Amino acid sequence: MSQKELTATFTRQAEIMGAQVVQVARVGAIAPKLVEALRPLGSKIALVDSPLVQTAGVERALAEAGFRIEKDGAAFARQADSGIVQFDYGIAETGTLAMDATDLKTRLAAMLPLTCVALLPEERLRVNLTQVIEAYLEQGGWPGYFTLVTGPSRTADIERSLTIGVHGPERLLIVLVGEEGDGNGR
Amino acid sequence: MAAKEFRRRIRQALDNASLRGALGRFADSYVVSREEVYAGRDFEALRKRIAAIKSDAAGHYEELAAQFTQAVEARGGRVFRAPDAATAREYIYQVAKEHGVTDIVKSKSFASEEIHLNEYLQERGLNPHETDLAEWILQLMPGERPSHMVMPAIHLPKEEVARVFSRYLGEPVEPDIKNMVRIARRELRKKFLTAGMGISGANIAVAETGTIVICTNEGNARLTTTVPPVHVAIVGYEKLVPRLKDIVPILEALPRSGTAQPITSYVTMITGPVPAWQGDGEGIKELHVVLLDNGRTRMAADPVFKEALQCIRCASCTNVCPVFQLVSGQVYGYIYSGGIGSILTAFFNSLEDAADPQSLCIGCRRCAEVCPAQINIPDLVLKLRERVVEKQGLSSGYRIALHGVVAKPKLMHTLLRAAARLQGPVTHGRPLIRHLPLSFSDLTAGRSLPAIARVPLRDRVKCLEQPVAQPRLKAAFYSGCVIDFAYPEIGESVFKVLNQHGVQVVFPQNQACCGAPATYAGDRDTAIRLARQNIAALEEARADVVVTACPTCAVALKQDFPALLAGDREWEGRARALAAKVKDFTELVNELETGGPQEQSQRERPGQAPGMVPGIAEAASQQEQPGSPGPGGQPVKVTYHDSCHFKRHLGLDQVARQVLQRQPGIELVEMQESDRCCGFGGSYSIKYPEISRPILERKLKNIKESGAAVVAVDCPGCVLQIRGGLDQAGSPVQVKHTAEILAAGEDKGATSGCKEPASP
Numbered sequence: 001m002s003q004k005e006l007t008a009t010f011t012r013q014a015e016i017m018g019a020q021v022v023q024v025a026r027v028g029a030i031a032p033k034l035v036e037a038l039r040p041l042g043s044k045i046a047l048v049d050s051p052l053v054q055t056a057g058v059e060r061a062l063a064e065a066g067f068r069i070e071k072d073g074a075a076f077a078r079q080a081d082s083g084i085v086q087f088d089y090g091i092a093e094t095g096t097l098a099m100d101a102t103d104l105k106t107r108l109a110a111m112l113p114l115t116c117v118a119l120l121p122e123e124r125l126r127v128n129l130t131q132v133i134e135a136y137l138e139q140g141g142w143p144g145y146f147t148l149v150t151g152p153s154r155t156a157d158i159e160r161s162l163t164i165g166v167h168g169p170e171r172l173l174i175v176l177v178g179e180e181g182d183g184n185g186r
Numbered sequence: 187m188a189a190k191e192f193r194r195r196i197r198q199a200l201d202n203a204s205l206r207g208a209l210g211r212f213a214d215s216y217v218v219s220r221e222e223v224y225a226g227r228d229f230e231a232l233r234k235r236i237a238a239i240k241s242d243a244a245g246h247y248e249e250l251a252a253q254f255t256q257a258v259e260a261r262g263g264r265v266f267r268a269p270d271a272a273t274a275r276e277y278i279y280q281v282a283k284e285h286g287v288t289d290i291v292k293s294k295s296f297a298s299e300e301i302h303l304n305e306y307l308q309e310r311g312l313n314p315h316e317t318d319l320a321e322w323i324l325q326l327m328p329g330e331r332p333s334h335m336v337m338p339a340i341h342l343p344k345e346e347v348a349r350v351f352s353r354y355l356g357e358p359v360e361p362d363i364k365n366m367v368r369i370a371r372r373e374l375r376k377k378f379l380t381a382g383m384g385i386s387g388a389n390i391a392v393a394e395t396g397t398i399v400i401c402t403n404e405g406n407a408r409l410t411t412t413v414p415p416v417h418v419a420i421v422g423y424e425k426l427v428p429r430l431k432d433i434v435p436i437l438e439a440l441p442r443s444g445t446a447q448p449i450t451s452y453v454t455m456i457t458g459p460v461p462a463w464q465g466d467g468e469g470i471k472e473l474h475v476v477l478l479d480n481g482r483t484r485m486a487a488d489p490v491f492k493e494a495l496q497c498i499r500c501a502s503c504t505n506v507c508p509v510f511q512l513v514s515g516q517v518y519g520y521i522y523s524g525g526i527g528s529i530l531t532a533f534f535n536s537l538e539d540a541a542d543p544q545s546l547c548i549g550c551r552r553c554a555e556v557c558p559a560q561i562n563i564p565d566l567v568l569k570l571r572e573r574v575v576e577k578q579g580l581s582s583g584y585r586i587a588l589h590g591v592v593a594k595p596k597l598m599h600t601l602l603r604a605a606a607r608l609q610g611p612v613t614h615g616r617p618l619i620r621h622l623p624l625s626f627s628d629l630t631a632g633r634s635l636p637a638i639a640r641v642p643l644r645d646r647v648k649c650l651e652q653p654v655a656q657p658r659l660k661a662a663f664y665s666g667c668v669i670d671f672a673y674p675e676i677g678e679s680v681f682k683v684l685n686q687h688g689v690q691v692v693f694p695q696n697q698a699c700c701g702a703p704a705t706y707a708g709d710r711d712t713a714i715r716l717a718r719q720n721i722a723a724l725e726e727a728r729a730d731v732v733v734t735a736c737p738t739c740a741v742a743l744k745q746d747f748p749a750l751l752a753g754d755r756e757w758e759g760r761a762r763a764l765a766a767k768v769k770d771f772t773e774l775v776n777e778l779e780t781g782g783p784q785e786q787s788q789r790e791r792p793g794q795a796p797g798m799v800p801g802i803a804e805a806a807s808q809q810e811q812p813g814s815p816g817p818g819g820q821p822v823k824v825t826y827h828d829s830c831h832f833k834r835h836l837g838l839d840q841v842a843r844q845v846l847q848r849q850p851g852i853e854l855v856e857m858q859e860s861d862r863c864c865g866f867g868g869s870y871s872i873k874y875p876e877i878s879r880p881i882l883e884r885k886l887k888n889i890k891e892s893g894a895a896v897v898a899v900d901c902p903g904c905v906l907q908i909r910g911g912l913d914q915a916g917s918p919v920q921v922k923h924t925a926e927i928l929a930a931g932e933d934k935g936a937t938s939g940c941k942e943p944a945s946p
């Protein structure tokens with residue numbers, strides 16, 4: 001699959017699974033996009049540092065736009081409206097995000113708030129799960145807490161009626177970052 | 187015989203409209219969405235891979251457990267190998283006690299339910315909170331049973347859930363699903379943030395890395411394993427696979443087969459302890475993995491039942507099961523339901539506990555078609571039934587019927603003849619019994635029974651003239667009891683059509699019941715006795731081919747006899763030799779008309795195909811296309827019902843359609859769900875008429891909607907069931923065996939046999 005096909009397939013599948021996908025061409029475009037997208041969703045942000053967050057200057061931009069940023073503490077992410085994390089890979093076949101979530105704050109920020117913002121360099125898209133597993137194994141050592149995320153948290157437990165946002169986020173916003181996007185990621 | 191309490195549960199489930207409505211709606215949409223989510227994928231290849239991985243693992247649990255333990259310990263986690271439920275419970279309780287835990291959050295785990303963990307912890311003053319929404323709802327409803335393995339609260343209408351929530355909160359709650367999900371999120375979030383321990387199950391455990399894999403849609407497993415400072419994972423040995431890459435096919439099948447999703451929202455893979463918040467700062471979580479045996483290694487050592495350990499708990503077998511759809515998991519009881527559930531229950535609980543659940547299986551084999559772990563569930567259920575009978579014996583009614591009558595063909599035939607004479611006043615001269623004396627009323631509710639023929643086929647054949655000048659083939663007809671005593675006219679049609687195709691047919695008089703009633707009742711001894719008698723009787727005929735027109739008999743002759751007599755020096759070879767000669771009537775007609783099995787006709791040299799009866803090719807080349815033009819030129823609309831055994835054991839569903847389509851004057855129209863069981867299942871319809879009847883009703887509805895005037899089937903059992911149902915419903919639609927339809931188009935062939943008994 002070409003990069004273009006990967007992006008198209010990933011986007012289509014992720015949207016079928018209930019995620020929102022926005023594409024930004026450059027790292028520089030991330031922060032303005034986040035300000036715009038997150039404004040209606042509440043001002044408290046749980047932010048996890050990552051190469052993309054750093055190079056895109058996400059923290060400063062959000063703070064300047066009036067958001068309250070949390071990065072630490074015993075109650076981290078518990079009261080936040082949105083959590084921002086960077087994922088390692090995307091899987092085109094199922095529209096899935098993959099990451100090594102061994103870091104505690106990454107897990108909390110991705111799970112506790114109602115909105116999860118997932119940053120992902122476009123070049124980190126892969127065709128299927130096998131390729132992603134292989135990529136980790138090549139880097140040596142299997143992660144302590146590996147996670148695959150596809151769409152928002154959902155349940156159909158009452159009358160089989162699909163309802164989103166039961167325990168995890170009800171909104172999954174994937175920001176696919178164009179060619180300059182790797183930001184020296186893992 | 188099913189216990190009283192079990193019967194009561196069945197009645198209750200059948201009477202529960204919202205349960206049946208919910209399960210039925212789900213099952214209908216499931217079939218379609220499952221197809222869609224597998225579209226473009228090679229399901230057969232996928233399940234072969236899964237079966238290979240899991241079956242191989244089941245042969246190496248000890249090594250895999252050791253490897254898994256080592257890998258988890260190398261990362262700093264602990265593994266406890268629990269031989270049984272009691273030690274597992276106690277270990278988990280001790281871990282909780284050590285940490286002064288009072289509140290525990292749990293994500294869904296069959297294993298924890300299997301060991302009755304919640305009750306145990308509650309009795310000791312701890313509060314385990316289920317966090318899967320459905321499980322939580324059920325936890326708030328003491329005494330309520332889960333109705334489905336994957337969707338345990340599928341039977342509860344939202345109004346009921348609202349009542350449960352308002353009781354819990356002490357305030358009114360509207361039956362608004364979105365709002366109720368919000369309430370669950372809010373209430374359970376409090377539990378997640380304060381619990382001292384999280385307990386999870388696992389869908390897969392990887393030995394090489396010590397990884398446990400958990401799939402959820404709600405995300406509760408991620409919170410359970412992230413927030414509290416201690417994590418206990420309960421993992422059955424059957425979850426072990428050797429390598430990380432082995433998870434890929436399982437993750438491909440599990441959500442697709444389970445809920446028709448390409449993937450669950452969350453797949454979490456935990457390898458060793460990870461960071462967690464510990465009181466006043468970030469520390470490392472304590473991880474305990476409880477590897478649960480509780481009957482699993484005993485199962486792995488069992489050559490027959492080892493196969494059931496391949497199960498990945500997707501529940502698709504129950505989603506397609508016509509019986510499960512009616513009665514739900516609430517009737518099966520225990521944790522694991524459906525056919526597979528009865529097998530697991532036999533090992534994880536006890537054989538006694540499995541006795542009633544296993545008896546619910548009608549043997550339609552739909553589950554085996556969809557199982558992503560390629561488990562032959564119905565055959566395993568039969569093996570289980572044998573063991574139940576071995577241990578508990580047959581119920582007295584069955585014992586008398588099987589040992590006293592069926593096992594003694596002479597006596598049975600005498601009794602049937604006597605019954606044919608005695609039934610006069612009951613049938614009022616009609617071919618169907620509509621009403622039976624009161625004590626048998628359940629037998630005829632919703633279905634008329636056929637009258638026993640005044641002259642059985644075994645006597646009629648003596649008067650059959652067979653105008654076959656130079657027979658190409660000599661066939662022995664094995665009729666089976668239903669054709670012999672209830673529908674001899676089907677047998678006559680078989681004679682007529684085969685004669686027309688240049689085949690001479692004999693009826694070996696010493697043939698007896700094929701033993702299926704005994705086999706399906708778990709009575710192996712009677713089945714073996716009948717197998718021997720039939721083999722001897724059919725050998726005597728010295729025929730080229732043994733023809734059946736009943737798929738249940740065909741399966742008995744082809745598969746059951748060799749299996750029953752395996753290891754018997756005198757009989758095994760004879761059973762195999764007979765099995766190789768058996769051919770279904772319709773299959774044989776197809777070969778006679780086309781010159782051999784389909785693939786054969788494609789090849790260059792029209793030699794003899796393996797398994798092909800000698801003389802067929804020649805016979806076919808001399809034969810004209812049979813049949814006569816339909817009356818009045820207007821084709822008759824015929825719809826085809828796939829008998830379970832005919833399609834799923836013999837695989838002849840398309841062959842039958844081809845044969846019918848070649849018949850002039852017929853327009854074949856498909857009904858909905860043509861391969862759905864008619865609810866007969868032999869003695870099943872007598873044992874569980876209350877389940878058989880609604881299955882039949884659905885079949886009748888599909889038949890009616892097809893607009894056909896005739897239903898064609900290749901099984902006399904289905905003829906009995908469907909004809910009886912249509913008759914009772916006053917429907918003009920006719921049910922005919924394929925042989926009868928073909929015979930109607932023949933002009934020569936055997937004339938009718940003797941119609942009057944020698945001495946009335």
Ligand code: SF4
Pocket residue numbers: 443496497498499500501502503504526556557558559560561563
């Ligand atoms: S037996 Fe097969 S279909 Fe049934 S739950 Fe197990 S894997 Fe799924």
Ligand code: SF4
Pocket residue numbers: 503506507508509510524525526546547548549550551552553554563564
């Ligand atoms: S064979 Fe039919 S009745 Fe038996 S468990 Fe399977 S689907 Fe259900």
